[in-house]
Amino acid sequence: MKIIVSIKQVPDTSGKVAVNPDGTLNRASMQTITNPDDMNALEAALKIKDATGCKVIVVTMGPAPAAGMLREALAMGADEAILVSAREFGGSDTYATSQILAAAINKVGVEADDIVLCGRQAIDGDTAQVGPQIAEKLHLPQVTYAADIQKDGNTITVKRMLEDGYMTIKVQTPCLITCIKELNEPRYMSIGGIYETYSKPLATYDYEKLKDHPLIDATTIGLKGSPTNIFRSFTPPQKGVGMMLEGAGKETCEKLAGILADKHII
Numbered sequence: 001m002k003i004i005v006s007i008k009q010v011p012d013t014s015g016k017v018a019v020n021p022d023g024t025l026n027r028a029s030m031q032t033i034t035n036p037d038d039m040n041a042l043e044a045a046l047k048i049k050d051a052t053g054c055k056v057i058v059v060t061m062g063p064a065p066a067a068g069m070l071r072e073a074l075a076m077g078a079d080e081a082i083l084v085s086a087r088e089f090g091g092s093d094t095y096a097t098s099q100i101l102a103a104a105i106n107k108v109g110v111e112a113d114d115i116v117l118c119g120r121q122a123i124d125g126d127t128a129q130v131g132p133q134i135a136e137k138l139h140l141p142q143v144t145y146a147a148d149i150q151k152d153g154n155t156i157t158v159k160r161m162l163e164d165g166y167m168t169i170k171v172q173t174p175c176l177i178t179c180i181k182e183l184n185e186p187r188y189m190s191i192g193g194i195y196e197t198y199s200k201p202l203a204t205y206d207y208e209k210l211k212d213h214p215l216i217d218a219t220t221i222g223l224k225g226s227p228t229n230i231f232r233s234f235t236p237p238q239k240g241v242g243m244m245l246e247g248a249g250k251e252t253c254e255k256l257a258g259i260l261a262d263k264h265i266i
């Protein structure tokens with residue numbers, strides 16, 4: 001049994017966010033981190049590894065420096081890492097990204113008792129599309145928004161977080177699950193883990209390695225294979241200061257209703 005965890009390197013938006021004059025993120029001037037939800041996905045995989053001894057493989061698509069993030073995942077306890085990286089993959093939107101990641105995961109092989117884990121969404125792209133798209137392309141059942149995962153043989157019980165409650169779903173492996181921060185508290189790298197990280201396998205899947213896969217085609221990868229284009233990106237104008245109404249409850253409500261009526265809102 002193995003668990004494949006798809007992790008993405010993202011700009012660290014907890015510090016100063018640098019924006020280019022054209023509105024795009026100035027990624028080069030910002031620190032990078034592992035996407036937070038992906039850390040929860042990795043922790044979930046490592047917990048199952050602790051209980052069952054299964055293998056954990058981390059995969060990312062990104063530029064060469066993303067290998068540093070993969071080494072950190074290995075230091076946390078993952079067994080193998082795969083960096084999917086090629087000029088041909090650059091500029092991919094979510095459709096093309098999931099196409100390439102699905103091909104890479106398929107190349108690793110998803111067997112009967114395997115699980116694929118993703119974060120719910122990346123803090124830069126923020127679409128939450130890549131996990132579900134990978135599942136579709138690999139014909140895997142998917143469960144999203146996982147706040148708890150329990151494994152009993154080939155049956156996985158997932159508690160999904162909804163806006164106003166929870167839903168419990170049972171799914172059979174092989175399956176894909178997207179994870180949220182409520183799932184767990186990611187562990188730190190251990191000293192032993194850091195020591196071992198450079199002796200663990202880190203493979204690179206370039207265009208040559210994936211080009212014969214049925215999902216890989218010039219029309220479905222990279223900028224040319226991306227059906228979405230960023231039309232415009234901008235910082236919304238700051239809103240003015242709101243109006244504060246003073247007074248007791250009933251009196252304030254009457255004032256508010258009067259203002260809204262004057263503006264023909266009610």
Ligand SMILES: Cc1cc2nc3c(=O)[nH]c(=O)nc-3n(C[C@H](O)[C@H](O)[C@H](O)COP(=O)(O)OP(=O)(O)OC[C@H]3O[C@@H](n4cnc5c(N)ncnc54)[C@H](O)[C@@H]3O)c2cc1C
Nearest residue numbers: 007061091092093094118119121122125126127128129130
């Ligand atoms: C036209 C267009 C051009 C773009 N060009 C670029 C570009 O040149 N450079 C660039 O960096 N971005 C680019 N992007 C953004 C990039 O394509 C998206 O960040 C990417 O498709 C993932 O989407 P997301 O961030 O919304 O991920 P989400 O769907 O929110 O991510 C959900 C989960 O999917 C997994 N995941 C997502 N992306 C990856 C990944 N790369 N590796 C491993 N797992 C992943 C993670 O588990 C993540 O938690 C472009 C987007 C568009 C629309």
